[in-house]
Amino acid sequence: MKSHNYFVYIITNPGKTVLYTGITNDLQVRINQHKENRGKPETFTGRYYCYKLLYYERYTYVQHAIEREKDIKLMSREDKLQLIKTENPTLMFLDVWE
16 A cells, blocks of 8 residues: 655744644645745735744645644644644754655
């Protein structure tokens, strides 16, 4: 059986004033797409310059990732920050290529 990877991620802008939660099957490509959209008002992440990765979780099954994304999107900003701090206590920007 082929192994699959799905990622639920949280990105922010350089000033950390906006949080965006998404899902992808290729985290590196998706972060690059967000970077390329910087300043483009037609997308939320482009309008708010959200392309800095703060947090991600990996899933094998897409349905689990979709459910988790929905759960995170329902969280308050404070709850999202607490979640991020469980893995990234200083809220440093993560590099998906490490």
